[in-house]
Amino acid sequence: MRQMVQERGWRGSAELWLDAAYQVLVESGVDQVKVGVLAERLGLSRTSFYWHFADREALLAGLIARWQAQNTAKLVAQSEAPAATVSEAILNIFDCWVDASLFDSRLEFAIRTWALNDAGLEATIATADATRIAALAAMFRRFAYAADEADIRAHTVYLTQIGYISMRTTEAHGPRMARMRAYALTFTGQLPTDAEIAAFLARHPG
Structure with missing residues (x-):
């Protein structure tokens, strides 16, 4: 299913990435709030992240x-x-x-x-x-x-x-x-x- 979603070009949304970042933050702390960790959790490519955030610092600002x-x-x-x-x-x-x-x-x-x-x-x-x-x-x-x-x-x-x-x-x-x-x-x-x-x-x- 993840492969099919990615093949259709779905990149998630800013809110989806923020929700994932929130979960990682409260479970494991800010050091684990990394693009790669979130991409794996969401089943999305790392490059998908940059459609919504300029960089990790922008994501942290969102949190x-x-x-x-x-x-x-x-x-x-x-x-x-x-x-x-x-x-x-x-x-x-x-x-x-x-x-x-x-x-x-x-x-x-x-x-x-x-x-x-x-x-x-x-x-x-x-x-x-x-x-x-x-x-x-x-x-x-x-x-x-x-x-x-x-x-x-x-x-x-x-x-x-x-x-x-x-x-x-x-x-x-x-x-x-x-x-x-x-x-x-x-x-x-x-x-x-x-x-x-x-x-x-x-x-x-x-």
Whole structure:
């Protein structure tokens, strides 16, 4: 089948190559994101790659852009989502931690690991971190927290989750969901209502 596809001149698409690069990145790290590795995985020729990307660096830039759109932009959007109370607002943020379509923890870990040997990417991450924390602080300020307190709570929320990711901590769905009320209380100082917790759990049945 692969031979037949190649004989017809199919070169894939930029998205297909990016998807393959993403899989290799989260499985094996950036050093294995190579044109030859991806071509073999896709059953395409190496030259097919260059129909879509100028070089490997362009592909890597595409992965970084995907991470920004997937994790930074969506976290900011969740921080700005409608909420009647700060408990609802923090539970909107918790959606990110349990829904990979909102925040991809595997990609986050891979990008941060990559940055250990890439000063340019390290600076990009620092900017993303600042953007995310600022969005969380703005969320707290919407609910009348003083600026200094909002900033501290934002750092606490964010750095706790990045710590989970960096340590590759895994938890069963049930026990983690059972902790969400206490986490919300810890991060906001307000105890969510039964209805707020029920709505959150209904979004994440497991």
